[in-house]
Amino acid sequence: MADDRSKRDFRDRNRVSADEDYEVQYFAEQNGVSSDQVRQLIKTYGNDRTRLTEAAKSLRLS
Numbered sequence: 001m002a003d004d005r006s007k008r009d010f011r012d013r014n015r016v017s018a019d020e021d022y023e024v025q026y027f028a029e030q031n032g033v034s035s036d037q038v039r040q041l042i043k044t045y046g047n048d049r050t051r052l053t054e055a056a057k058s059l060r061l062s
Contacts, residue, residue, distance in 0.1 A: 014049050018042045031056035 017023050018039050027049075028038045033056050041055050 015047045016042060016049055016052055017047065027052065027056075032060050 016027050016038070021035075024035050024038045028035045031038075031053060033041075037059060038052070038056070041052050041059070045051050045055050
């Protein structure tokens with residue numbers, strides 16, 4: 001059966017929402033940082049997942 005192209009999913013998987021605790025916690029666990037650090041990174045760099053991953057990696061190395 002083919003996908004129904006009239007139904008669209010508008011979630012943005014390229015972003016991390018600071019308002020959603022489960023997203024912050026998941027990102028923190030994946031990148032070896034705390035939830036508070038993730039929220040601070042979002043404030044500093046925005047919510048783009050790629051940019052946040054790079055910032056978390058450099059934070060871990062410091």
